[in-house]
Amino acid sequence: MTSNSSGTRAGTAREIQITFDCADPAALAAFWAEALGYKLQDPPGDFRTWDEALDAMGVPPERRNDASAVVDPAGDGPRLFFQRVPEPKQAKNRVHLDVRAAPGLTGDARMAALEAEAERLVSHGAARLQRFEPAPPLGAGHIIMADPEGNEFCLD
Structure with a gap:
């Protein structure tokens, strides 16, 4: 395969993530998990819960709803990422x-x-x-x- 100007190989599809700007990432992630049959993304590494992971990362409690993500349990569909933004949808x-x-x-x-x-x-x-x-x-x-x-x- 040949590379194109962006450095990707011609004919190679890229993974995508769909990102939502929102006010309440946890609530919107829960809605879309329900709507699509997705699940909340598992915490990283060997952490059993997101609270354990965020504690280890030093994320203060007031910042723990800054982002959330849901994934297709079968691994086929795109990841949906939800990030807190200050402005409302306009x-x-x-x-x-x-x-x-x-x-x-x-x-x-x-x-x-x-x-x-x-x-x-x-x-x-x-x-x-x-x-x-x-x-x-x-x-x-x-x-x-x-x-x-x-x-x-x-x-x-």
Whole structure:
């Protein structure tokens, strides 16, 4: 393989991490772990808990919710990283996640599956924003949601 100007080998995919700026990393990480079937990232090394690891690192209690991360338990999906920022969300997302809640389903069955997932996520702090009905041939139907801090995502 040849290298390109960035130093990566041509044809080699890079791992990605999706980063969320937020006010409460622990709470948002817990929401997205629930939404995606992810888990909180394990503490580093031989530490049994994050509190043990953060104690050893000298992180003061008031800084322990500065960041959090969730990972796919199977190791296939991207890591989601949540970092505390001082400013609130101010505009519509330019990039959003599509949560595939009804793969392979069409019509009424698809929309029923999306509605059930929307209801489940609302019970965990999400907000339902708008429903788009199926519009064949290209529009299968989807529901726009917002996570507990207002970041838009779609159930599709």
